[in-house]
Amino acid sequence: MKLSYCGYVAASILLLSAGAYAADNGEAVYNQACAGCHTMMAPKTGDKAAWAPLIKKGTDALTQSVIKGKGMMPPKGGHSELTDAQIKAAVEFMEDKSK
Numbered sequence: 001m002k003l004s005y006c007g008y009v010a011a012s013i014l015l016l017s018a019g020a021y022a023a024d025n026g027e028a029v030y031n032q033a034c035a036g037c038h039t040m041m042a043p044k045t046g047d048k049a050a051w052a053p054l055i056k057k058g059t060d061a062l063t064q065s066v067i068k069g070k071g072m073m074p075p076k077g078g079h080s081e082l083t084d085a086q087i088k089a090a091v092e093f094m095e096d097k098s099k
């Protein structure tokens with residue numbers, strides 16, 4: 001059960017890395033660059049209480065935090081190949097999921 005789930009995740013990551021960055025698709029960028037941490041670490045995507053104050057700071061401020069890095073989060077989540085627009089798209093995706 002666990003193994004086949006891992007296989008599925010690995011396969012989706014492979015599929016995503018094939019063309020995900022072509023479009024500024026926030027969900028694709030998120031799945032590839034951000035989900036690894038933000039499904040288990042605060043602020044968790046979907047945790048409305050954690051995100052309410054962040055959403056108040058505004059998308060641009062959050063995007064800047066991600067570009068520069070914050071606390072345990074490396075700059076651009078460790079994906080320096082991402083453009084600022086792709087980071088912003090991923091932030092918007094996380095906000096939408098956490099409203």
Ligand code: HEC
Pocket residue numbers: 029030033034035036037038041042043054061062063065066070071072073074076077078079087090091094
């Ligand atoms: C290595 C794990 C890791 C990765 C990868 C990661 N994050 Fe984070 N992220 C964190 C942690 C930990 C925090 C909390 C930082 C703090 O407040 O000290 C955080 C905080 C944030 C915040 C809140 C920033 C703020 O101003 O409080 C946003 C937005 C965010 N991440 C978005 C993203 C996006 C978008 C990506 C993918 C491009 C990403 N993260 C990738 C670990 C990660």
